[in-house]
Amino acid sequence: MIAGRIRLHKMTPCGTLDPGVPLLVFRPDVSMKALTIKDVARQAGVSPKTVSRVINGEAHVRPAVREAVARVVAELNYRPNTFARSLSSTRSFLIGLFFDDPACSYANDVLLGALERARSLGRHVVIETVSLDRSDWQARLEDSLVGLKLGGAILTPPICDCADLIAIFERHAVPVVRIAPGNDVDRTPYVSIDDRAAARTMAEHLIALGHRDIAFIKGNPTHSATHRRWLGFRDAMDAAGIEPDDRLVVQGDFTFRSGIVAAEALLHGPRAPDAIFASNDEMALGVLVAAMRAQIAVPQKLSIVGFDDAQLARMAWPQLTTIRQPNSDMAAAAVSLLADRSDGPESARSSIELPYELIVRASSCGS
Amino acid sequence: MIAGRIRLHKMTPCGTLDPGVPLLVFRPDVSMKALTIKDVARQAGVSPKTVSRVINGEAHVRPAVREAVARVVAELNYRPNTFARSLSSTRSFLIGLFFDDPACSYANDVLLGALERARSLGRHVVIETVSLDRSDWQARLEDSLVGLKLGGAILTPPICDCADLIAIFERHAVPVVRIAPGNDVDRTPYVSIDDRAAARTMAEHLIALGHRDIAFIKGNPTHSATHRRWLGFRDAMDAAGIEPDDRLVVQGDFTFRSGIVAAEALLHGPRAPDAIFASNDEMALGVLVAAMRAQIAVPQKLSIVGFDDAQLARMAWPQLTTIRQPNSDMAAAAVSLLADRSDGPESARSSIELPYELIVRASSCGS
DNA sequence: CTGAAAGCGCTTACAG
DNA sequence: CTGAAAGCGCTTACAG
Numbered sequence: 001m002i003a004g005r006i007r008l009h010k011m012t013p014c015g016t017l018d019p020g021v022p023l024l025v026f027r028p029d030v031s032m033k034a035l036t037i038k039d040v041a042r043q044a045g046v047s048p049k050t051v052s053r054v055i056n057g058e059a060h061v062r063p064a065v066r067e068a069v070a071r072v073v074a075e076l077n078y079r080p081n082t083f084a085r086s087l088s089s090t091r092s093f094l095i096g097l098f099f100d101d102p103a104c105s106y107a108n109d110v111l112l113g114a115l116e117r118a119r120s121l122g123r124h125v126v127i128e129t130v131s132l133d134r135s136d137w138q139a140r141l142e143d144s145l146v147g148l149k150l151g152g153a154i155l156t157p158p159i160c161d162c163a164d165l166i167a168i169f170e171r172h173a174v175p176v177v178r179i180a181p182g183n184d185v186d187r188t189p190y191v192s193i194d195d196r197a198a199a200r201t202m203a204e205h206l207i208a209l210g211h212r213d214i215a216f217i218k219g220n221p222t223h224s225a226t227h228r229r230w231l232g233f234r235d236a237m238d239a240a241g242i243e244p245d246d247r248l249v250v251q252g253d254f255t256f257r258s259g260i261v262a263a264e265a266l267l268h269g270p271r272a273p274d275a276i277f278a279s280n281d282e283m284a285l286g287v288l289v290a291a292m293r294a295q296i297a298v299p300q301k302l303s304i305v306g307f308d309d310a311q312l313a314r315m316a317w318p319q320l321t322t323i324r325q326p327n328s329d330m331a332a333a334a335v336s337l338l339a340d341r342s343d344g345p346e347s348a349r350s351s352i353e354l355p356y357e358l359i360v361r362a363s364s365c366g367s
Numbered sequence: 368m369i370a371g372r373i374r375l376h377k378m379t380p381c382g383t384l385d386p387g388v389p390l391l392v393f394r395p396d397v398s399m400k401a402l403t404i405k406d407v408a409r410q411a412g413v414s415p416k417t418v419s420r421v422i423n424g425e426a427h428v429r430p431a432v433r434e435a436v437a438r439v440v441a442e443l444n445y446r447p448n449t450f451a452r453s454l455s456s457t458r459s460f461l462i463g464l465f466f467d468d469p470a471c472s473y474a475n476d477v478l479l480g481a482l483e484r485a486r487s488l489g490r491h492v493v494i495e496t497v498s499l500d501r502s503d504w505q506a507r508l509e510d511s512l513v514g515l516k517l518g519g520a521i522l523t524p525p526i527c528d529c530a531d532l533i534a535i536f537e538r539h540a541v542p543v544v545r546i547a548p549g550n551d552v553d554r555t556p557y558v559s560i561d562d563r564a565a566a567r568t569m570a571e572h573l574i575a576l577g578h579r580d581i582a583f584i585k586g587n588p589t590h591s592a593t594h595r596r597w598l599g600f601r602d603a604m605d606a607a608g609i610e611p612d613d614r615l616v617v618q619g620d621f622t623f624r625s626g627i628v629a630a631e632a633l634l635h636g637p638r639a640p641d642a643i644f645a646s647n648d649e650m651a652l653g654v655l656v657a658a659m660r661a662q663i664a665v666p667q668k669l670s671i672v673g674f675d676d677a678q679l680a681r682m683a684w685p686q687l688t689t690i691r692q693p694n695s696d697m698a699a700a701a702v703s704l705l706a707d708r709s710d711g712p713e714s715a716r717s718s719i720e721l722p723y724e725l726i727v728r729a730s731s732c733g734s
Numbered sequence: 735c736t737g738a739a740a741g742c743g744c745t746t747a748c749a750g
Numbered sequence: 751c752t753g754a755a756a757g758c759g760c761t762t763a764c765a766g
Binding site for chain 1: 401444446448449450451453454459469470472475478479482491492493494510513514515516623649652653655656659660678679681682683684
């Protein structure tokens, strides 16, 4: 008897099994048995190897044959067995999505974009966590790389800027695409937005509203975007001829709590701002809460703006003015870059920069 | 030359490749080559089959042999090749996590819990979306089941209550565990909390604070939890002898927007509530925003409570009183149930009910 | 309790 | 441009 195949036994009414007859085990339908490359080959009148070539988009197949095979594949709705492919080749069809913190809402957006694109390209996504603050992170990473034979890896901030981490992927010959990297930009393809220009755009929005006492809350310093956003803010302030004032710049870490703490420092500080630009939405929400506690009318007495256009931004009151960063699209683009690299030989596109957008909502107004 | 192995060519300095020498292709280190079951077998002095038995926890291996093999496995840090296992057996080590909407924050919590537990049990999680409102959902589902050979599936609300969907898994002989199902509870193992008791607890909290004009915002009717929470609310009200008042009950759909709409209907309605119990946190946040717009002091003039203890609940001001539902733990438990089923023969535990918790924060107070 | 043989469904490395 | 053979690393189905 062959494993996983169908066994047909004489069915007997419930409870009256003949002693010698094996129990009827419920198995999937015959119709459910997956087709193999051989079925397609037979049907198309070619060898399995030729079917393989067509499936993998390899060259050296006559157009007529290619078409014929493709037609049979479509008719039969044949789907190659991923496990067999992965076993026999050096690479799997898995794409690793590497996070420092997979629990943040940013990670969720990235994941969804990656999943959808991966599905449409016949890839699968596996989520991996890398905790650079653990002493054994390298060993753990190598373990999972050996087992997974990843066809590609997507590195997200902040771990995308760890040179030692990238080196591990290079050693394992796993193609890498980074999202929003801050250094070694020539080392791997990447997907990004122009954080600096975006932050400048936001600051210009505040300046255009008439604000001059604009405070800035920096993000987590381990994220390179933190620095770029700060530079963009400075660009706009410098261009407007507004003097830098250290009393209006506070260090945050991208968390809600740090937004509250930073805002309280600013609101009770030596110089009261008329606008606060937080480096991300979560901190901006913290600022909003701090302002409410302090009974400061937003936006009438204080404009508050963020960065990201997280879901949160619309669930605040007033809703947050922010920069829309297309996280899902960026992740999808990263998957496409990886797929291109393995699909066509050298069809590799290089890096991609996606557009950002200033979203003006109710949390900012003229002063 | 063997596929995926190392090729060593004479290295030449950059840019001076001898014409006849093949390009040096960068390949993984020898040290990186994954160990196979044969390596372990040789080292332990047994057959590969015996190693396989030990790895899979099968019976019929002498304790001494089992230990010896286990020791070698540990020493060598051997990890079986998932693809090979999946190819040769009927089942893979993949667990499918099925969502109606993988983008919601609930899905994120569930995913994280499942991922972590899966990783510790040597499983992998694949996320799948089922859109019951698409006419081809069944075909799409079958396609992915055929390709994946899932070792198990976790069904989340609301699709966990679709009998046709469960039937498809049964036909494919894929073990299913449901999270918070509302019907056919004997059909599959499941993980749940006692939504009804939890909602009752919350309503009792409001009643204990002295509230009597308590409004209730129902959730999305396609989720069975919606009904259970409503029943729990009624239980508490009935027990307290508070008359039901249709004017204080509004239909929502679990979204932030529906919370705003419902709250506006209540606040401008025929009978003003002194407390609003929203069936989830996202709606409660909508209620909070509506109250701010209407200049109603929360919680002094109006207590607002939710359900879920989503991240949002702590980012509101005032922070939301809510019911903590351990979504990640529930997902982790579901993974364990599936793993148990395939590990030991018949070691299958049955369903699990996890505890909920009333979290009192600043959005509710005595009236 | 243990092992030798065959096979899972593909791809690789050749040969023509 | 196309195909026959061997192999990927496991598990299944036997046999002892």
